[in-house]
Amino acid sequence: MTMKVDFMLTRSRQSSRHTFTLAFLLWLISTPLQAALDIEIFGGGATQIPIAIVPFAAEEKLKQSITAVVAADLQRSGLFRLVDSSGPALRDPRQIVYPDWKNRGAAALVIGSTVILPDGQVEVGFHLMDVAKQVQLTDHIMIVPADRLRAAAHQIADIIYERLTGDVGVFSTRIAYVVKQGNKYALQVADADGFNAQSIIEYSEPIISPAWSPDGTQIAYVSFENKKPVVYVQTLATRSRKAVANFKGSNSAPAWSPDGKKLAVVLSLQGGSQIFLVNADGSGLQRLSQSSGIDTEPNFSPDGQSIIFTSDRGGSPQIYRMPVTGAASGTAERLTFEGSYNVSPHHSRDGKSFTFIHRNSARFNVAVQDLATRQVQLLTDSRFDESPSPAPNDKMILYATEVKGRGILAVVSSDGKTRQELSMQAGDVREPAWGPLPRVR
Amino acid sequence: MKKVISVLLIGLLSACASQTTQPTAVEEKPAAQAAAPVAPADPNLNPILRDPNNILSKRSVYYDYDSFVVKNEYRPLVQAHAQYLRDNAGARVLLQGNADERGSREYNLALGQKRADSVKNAMTLSGAKDSQIEAVSLGEEKPRATGRDEASWAENRRTDIRYQGE
Numbered sequence: 001m002t003m004k005v006d007f008m009l010t011r012s013r014q015s016s017r018h019t020f021t022l023a024f025l026l027w028l029i030s031t032p033l034q035a036a037l038d039i040e041i042f043g044g045g046a047t048q049i050p051i052a053i054v055p056f057a058a059e060e061k062l063k064q065s066i067t068a069v070v071a072a073d074l075q076r077s078g079l080f081r082l083v084d085s086s087g088p089a090l091r092d093p094r095q096i097v098y099p100d101w102k103n104r105g106a107a108a109l110v111i112g113s114t115v116i117l118p119d120g121q122v123e124v125g126f127h128l129m130d131v132a133k134q135v136q137l138t139d140h141i142m143i144v145p146a147d148r149l150r151a152a153a154h155q156i157a158d159i160i161y162e163r164l165t166g167d168v169g170v171f172s173t174r175i176a177y178v179v180k181q182g183n184k185y186a187l188q189v190a191d192a193d194g195f196n197a198q199s200i201i202e203y204s205e206p207i208i209s210p211a212w213s214p215d216g217t218q219i220a221y222v223s224f225e226n227k228k229p230v231v232y233v234q235t236l237a238t239r240s241r242k243a244v245a246n247f248k249g250s251n252s253a254p255a256w257s258p259d260g261k262k263l264a265v266v267l268s269l270q271g272g273s274q275i276f277l278v279n280a281d282g283s284g285l286q287r288l289s290q291s292s293g294i295d296t297e298p299n300f301s302p303d304g305q306s307i308i309f310t311s312d313r314g315g316s317p318q319i320y321r322m323p324v325t326g327a328a329s330g331t332a333e334r335l336t337f338e339g340s341y342n343v344s345p346h347h348s349r350d351g352k353s354f355t356f357i358h359r360n361s362a363r364f365n366v367a368v369q370d371l372a373t374r375q376v377q378l379l380t381d382s383r384f385d386e387s388p389s390p391a392p393n394d395k396m397i398l399y400a401t402e403v404k405g406r407g408i409l410a411v412v413s414s415d416g417k418t419r420q421e422l423s424m425q426a427g428d429v430r431e432p433a434w435g436p437l438p439r440v441r
Numbered sequence: 442m443k444k445v446i447s448v449l450l451i452g453l454l455s456a457c458a459s460q461t462t463q464p465t466a467v468e469e470k471p472a473a474q475a476a477a478p479v480a481p482a483d484p485n486l487n488p489i490l491r492d493p494n495n496i497l498s499k500r501s502v503y504y505d506y507d508s509f510v511v512k513n514e515y516r517p518l519v520q521a522h523a524q525y526l527r528d529n530a531g532a533r534v535l536l537q538g539n540a541d542e543r544g545s546r547e548y549n550l551a552l553g554q555k556r557a558d559s560v561k562n563a564m565t566l567s568g569a570k571d572s573q574i575e576a577v578s579l580g581e582e583k584p585r586a587t588g589r590d591e592a593s594w595a596e597n598r599r600t601d602i603r604y605q606g607e
Contacts, residue, residue: 206582208546227535227603228577229550250554250578253547266551268576271558273551294551310548317548343545357545364544386545431546 048081049164052106056126057089057113062149066114066124069153070160072193073171076411077161077396078418089113093127093136101131108137108164112156121145124152128160138163150195170391174435175398176200176210176219177409181427187221189236192391192434194409194422200234201241211254212435213280219433220244220254220263231265233280244282255298255307256280257324264288264298264307275309277324289322289332297344300324302351308335309345316340319356319369336369338376344387348394355379355388355397366399366412379416389434390414400430486606487529496521500602502560503595509555511563519560522602523567526574533605536560538578539585541594550580560600 051074055067074080083106090096090111101109112126125141140159144152151172158169173192178185185207190197201207205224212219213233220233229252234241245251249268253275256263260280267276275289275298289295289309294317297310308321314334319342322332336342341359348354351371358367358378366380366388384402391398394414401410403421407428412419490497502515511519526532538557540549557576565571586593 206579208550208580208582224579224582227537228575229580248575250550252550266547268554268558268578273554294548294555296551297545297547310545312551317545341544343548359544 048079049107050081050083050105051108051110051160051164052083052085052101052104052131053110054085054087054090054112056111056124057091058116059114061116062114062122063146064149064153066112066149066153066156069150069193070110070157073154073157074160076193076418076420078413078415079161079165079395093129096129096134098131098134106131108160110156110160116146117143122149122152124149124156126156128163150191154191154193167395168393168437170393170396170434170437172438173392174216175389175409175432176212176435177400177429177432178207178210179427179429180206180407187219189219189435200236200239208431209253210431210433211256212433213256214258214260214436216436216438218280220256222252222254231263233263242282244280245276245278247285253296253298255300257300258302258304264300266296266298275307288324291332295320299346299354301347302349308347308354310343317343319343319345319354335371335374336376337374342367346388346390348390349392350394355390357386357388366397368397368414377416379412379414380410380419385410387431387433389432391434392437398432398434400432486604487532490525490604490607497525502556502600502602504556504598504600506594506598508598509552509559511559516563519563520567523564523569526564526569527567530570530573533573534564534575535603535605536574536576537583537601537603538576539583539597539599539601540578540581541597542581542584542589543594546580546582550578550582553578553580556598556600560602 053067053071059066071082075082083104091113093111096109096111109129109131110126112124115123117123121143123141123143127139128137130137138159142152154171157171161169161171171192174189175192176187176189178187183204184202185205186199186202187207187210188197188199200219203223203225208222210219210221217237218233218235220231222229222231229250230243231245231251231254232241233244244263245265245267247267247269251265251267253266254263262277262279265276265278266273270287272292273294273296274287275295277286277288278284291311291313294312295309298307299309300307304324306321306323308319310317311320318334319336320332320334339358339360343357345354345356353368353370355366355368357364363383364385365378366385367376367378369376379397382401386400388397388399396411396413398409398411400407407430409422409429409432410419411422489495492498496518499518502511502519522534526534536557538553538555540552554576557578561574561576564574584597586596
């Protein structure tokens with residue numbers, strides 16, 4: 001059945017007008033390996049590069065505009081401010097009148113063009129220019145099938161993002177999440193901007209806790225189709241699946257080891273809810289945690305050496321860490337101390353911090369804690385935020401929230417300054433998981 | 442600058458559209474909805490389990506907020522089912538624990554497990570065999586009441602007793 005879906009990217013908490021030092025930006029541009037953008041801001045607000053993206057020449061002949069996708073991607077990252085780019089399309093850098101763009105406030109300028117080739121494929125080319133220095137920073141030409149234009153646009157946004165921020169772009173990644181529509185549940189995979197959604201499985205019983213394999217080819221999840229929670233691993237390409245944890249009692253909370261060979265799962269097999277390790281094919285069950293209460297929501301450190309998890313062993317749900325090998329009840333270390341409810345931990349991909357849900361009176365919000373300093377920062381302030389999942393470059397966090405009683409997905413920048421909602425018109429969306437970087441870029 | 446970018450898309454979703462107002466819907470009889478091959482009521486099932494005048498027809502144990510203790514008012518019910526299991530060695534039950542919707546889904550799954558485990562422990566103490574009982578959790582995923590008030594949450598802090606064949 002076809003339905004119309006309205007995705008609205010809403011920029012919330014946008015900063016007021018600000019000034020920044022152009023010279024500093026240009027210095028950054030000339031040092032592309034700079035780890036993070038740190039432009040000085042006067043008057044407060046988000047750190048943003050003003051960029052003009054001139055509508056790509058002849059893209060009106062295409063079924064899919066390139067410019068709008070690139071612009072939305074860059075804006076969603078929170079690191080860019082879109083500058084008015086109205087005017088004729090520009091195919092060649094020699095056509096650029098730099099003072100005009102300087103007057104419009106652009107520090108970076110993108111021009112591009114599209115050509116439909118005789119075989120129906122599309123040639124998309126673009127130039128990224130430094131407005132102040134009047135030099136080209138990079139240019140690319142790609143030939144793509146007509147149905148891959150959005151993917152090409154995401155790739156262009158990644159190239160621009162990487163060149164201007166020094167960080168890897170994540171616009172070509174995918175996300176997984178669960179949609180509930182009426183009494184149907186669908187596990188879906190979509191592009192990072194929420195488009196191109198495809199159902200992986202659909203059931204009339206709940207699905208929770210999708211988790212991407214590190215290579216992005218499989219998703220583990222929990223299905224209630226058999227009157228109780230069972231952990232499955234499904235291969236995306238073939239749609240074949242296997243129950244990897246279907247023991248007596250409840251089976252849930254799958255988390256992949258970084259090498260993709262094992263899963264941490266939570267079983268009630270031996271009483272309570274405890275963390276076990278199992279091979280990705282379902283063999284080799286091994287108990288990991290030892291407590292008399294709840295140990296759940298395991299998440300591996302990027303080096304695979306330790307697991308952070310939620311436990312009520314101290315009386316309230318808090319986040320703990322234990323080594324993966326030789327764990328015993330005495331070796332778990334408590335990490336969270338602020339408040340009486342800290343759950344759903346996920347390591348950052350650099351392993352230096354973790355994001356989680358912190359309850360503050362009646363609110364459930366996304367927070368991040370530095371593992372070394374234990375400093376906690378709240379990133380959101382809505383009422384019912386759940387399931388934070390960091391982007392592969394750690395610069396954004398995808399999470400589930402609620403607007404007017406309906407579940408939607410939202411993205412917050414890792415500094416908490418930019419938040420945007422990815423909302424679909426139909427269904428109740430929850431349980432997001434941000435997939436890994438594509439293997440071949 | 443533009444504060445809002447709105448993009449319209451004609452999407453192809455394979456699921457059917459329908460109005461959704463609450464995060465989860467009421468499912469009166471989970472068994473009838475299950476996708477797995479579940480037989481309807483087994484004709485061999487002892488009719489006493491369905492006799493509204495018999496305590497064995499009562500199948501739900503309710504809890505206080507943040508509690509897993511089987512309250513005194515439900516002790517006779519749990520003991521009656523334990524006695525039935527003791528007297529009918531072939532009988533099997535599935536205990537499904539539930540939690541209200543507030544907080545993490547996985548943590549709530551574990552809370553529901555604690556509730557199901559509490560009923561299982563009470564039953565085994567009253568003579569039922571461990572092998573006759575499977576305690577599982579549905580967490581916050583199958584709420585019987587979908588309101589966002591104490592009455593609904595209380596309804597969802599529950600363990601249901603289901604016999605094999607039901």
